[in-house]
Amino acid sequence: MPPMRALLVVNPKATTTTERSRDVLVRALGSQIDLSVEYTLKRGHAAALAREAAETGVDLVVSLGGDGTVNEVVNGLMTAEPGLASQGTSPAFRLPALAVVPGGSTNVFARALGLPRDWVESAGVILDGLRSGRHRVIGLGRADDRYFTFTAGMGLDAAVTRRVEQARLRGRTSTPALYLRSVVGQVFSGEDRKAPPLSIERPGEEPEVGLGTVIIQNTAPWTYVGDRPINPNPQASFDRGLDLLALRSLAVASTTRTVTQMASRNADPHGKNVLRLHDQAEFTVVASRPQSFQLDGDYLGERQKVHFLSVPEALRVIC
Template sequence: MRALLIVNPNATSTTPAARDLLAHAVSSRVQVRVAHTTHRGHAGELARRAAVEGIGLIVVHGGDGTVNEVINGLLGAPHPDSMSEVAIGPIPLIAVVPGGSANVFARSLGISADPVTATNQLIELLALRQSRRIGLAHCDNRWFTFNAGMGLDAQVCEAIDASRGNGHTATPSRYVRTAIRAFFRNRGTEPTLTVQVPGHDPVEGVHYAFVSNSSPWTYLNDRPVRINPETTFSTGLGVFAMATMGVPTTLKIVRQLLTPGAQPKGRNLFRVDDVPRVRITSSTPIALQMDGDYIGMRTDVEFVSVPDAISVVAPSGV
């Protein structure tokens, strides 16, 4: 099998030593070519070219944003209702060795956050020829792998992107500080969102809403944050929508999110799992994020679940 190793050398936790180890290890199993990204969107360009060339495996060493670029490069623009027109020809198998700050996608698949440990996992999985099919989701004419959101989390992603541009590293503590500032900055604003889920009455007066394709939603260092614990890569989407910015209620929900085995619930929380699609509208433009990347301001977004979209090298049953 021919493989392409796509490396984002600017990702948070990548190092030259880890990259060399990964390239050497993968070359012991498959014929591998290494390509380093040089600009935004480059990973998608490399992946798309690899698919045309008949490459059978793409190994991504970078963060969630690099993985997202690869997925979108391979699949192209989402078809509204199916996978029938998203790509021409076979789609390569995808493997991920984390190199970013959160690495939510890889960790949700059961891949270690440590690049060296993840490299050893990958070699073992390749030797066993172990892979699995997973579902994806899309909105705004773009695929996402683990989550998307409108409102608060998208504002946080926008601020983190700006801080990266100023040379600051994206760390869990920086995310927490940024989220707290964004929360208190928005406390006095009126809710603008309406959430529409098949089989449910429209939910109005929503301040912010998250849409998940897997669980956890994110990680705080080693601690998973689970907003929709029943949502997996094998189910439909999970929806988490808050109709309050009150501090006591928010703190109660946050405690639930950080408690293992908890099922978040509250009078001002709308939460549902395994839905095929969800539409979120806003009376004024509001921020949208996908897989931790700020996309822009939107007023009407439909999120769609697509089962069995791609094959990934990953442990089974995670």
């Protein structure tokens, strides 16, 4: 049997790896599989590389980078058009498998899969999975025509993502303290506090209106602040539909209380200000005015309407 063909997609700006450590990873993977290596050059390049790999019959795509790199690789895989021999099967078995070596600052997706935070240990888990043939089939979320692995959001959480990204562009390091300051700054800015602009529309249900922010999850946790998981929707799972939490008001006191509940050890956000929906197959978030929008921690500008869909059994992941 010929060796497995694999592509390693490397984000050279990955914050937790060096050129030397990447060489070690390449040698380790190359000892077991027929490995090609490509370095991303710009935004969107990882998606193009993964799409081409899938369309040329590669068996495995390995992502080395943060959650943004993973998101691009997943979108490249999910929008590929493999050869006719692969048609007629589910996406998880029609497409190459995915492996993730964490190289970013937070690595939510890799940690949600149970992979170690250290890239060396994660690489060891992946190599063991390849030797044993171990994999997991997971579902994804889709927002309009773009896929996401663990989270999406409109309103407050996306605006916080924008603040963090702007701070990083100014040279700040992504830390728990930076994230918390961004949350506090956005809450106290007062934007959308008096007239919450969001609503949720579901097939066959009355709309939920007057919402200040919406957090959508495809797994738990939503993110981490250091070692602490933040859990708006602790029941979210790769094996079910999408979960969401919305706030009816962005008043400082009630928002602070909900954020505290999300960060507690036994997270269970609740109260008259909180709307939670579990295991949703489909819904649309509509805004009366443009709102910040993020997918997998990447700020994507402003939107007024986004259709969300759960995509079950979408990918095989080595973990």
